[in-house]
Amino acid sequence: MLYLYKLIIDKYGWDWLRRFAAQDVVWVRGTQEPADRVEAGTAAVALGTDGMLTPADDVKTRFVLPERDPFMAWAQRAAIFKNAGNPAAAKLYLNWWLSKQTQSDFYMWSVRTDVAPHTGYGHIWDYPNAHLDGFEHFMADRALVERFRQQLTLYVGEVSGAPSPGRLGLHPGR
Known part of the structure; x- marks a missing residue:
């Protein structure tokens, strides 16, 4: 979420965030x-x-794709570790996940170029406002991420709720 707000603030500025936060926004952790x-x-x-x-x-809710405003999309990464306990099962899983049928049934965009996008949408790389490689670059600069998080917190306070993976921060045991 930090990266999404970084994209929005880079386009509209910190004053946009101040005005947005003044609208009785509920800030929660996670997506x-x-x-x-x-x-x-x-x-x-x-x-x-x-x-x-x-x-x-x-499903009552609808995903709305912005025409010009920034949004973020990226392909999920997958790997089979060299010393995986069951590499054959891992290969079967990845082969299934990347199969044309499974990718065709996926609710978002496919990573495959031979799978047509959902009706009414183009391929994800046709949207310059999707920032496909931006998240990875943003996360690689940990000092920037932390500075941005701290500045954002000055405007919106700490978010509430349990963290998505069930543990908080770099040192969950502390």
């Missing part, structure tokens, strides 16, 4: 809770979550 709140009807909109490009009939 799933905002979507859950919208789906439950306890929030009207969520900034910084994902959604199905072609949602199922029973």
Whole structure:
């Protein structure tokens, strides 16, 4: 989420964030809770979550793709470690996950060039405002990330809620 706010603030400035925060925004940790709140009807909109490009009939929320405003997308990484306990199972899993059928059924964009995007959308690399490689570069500069997080906290305070993986920070045992 830090990177998404970095993109927005780089485009609109810190004054935008000040005005945005003054609108009784509920700040939560992670990306799933905002979507859950919208789906439950306890929030009207969520900034910084994902959604199905072609949602199922029973899903009330809709993903809205910005035409000019920044958003972030990146391919999920996968690897099989050299000393994996069961490399054959790992290969089967990755082969299934990257198969044309599974990638065609995925709710977002596929990483495969031979899988057509969902109806009404182009391939993800056709959207210059998706910043496909920006997240990786942002995260590589840990000093920048920490400075930005601290400055953002001055405007919005600390976010609330349990961290997504169930542990907090670099030193979860402390």
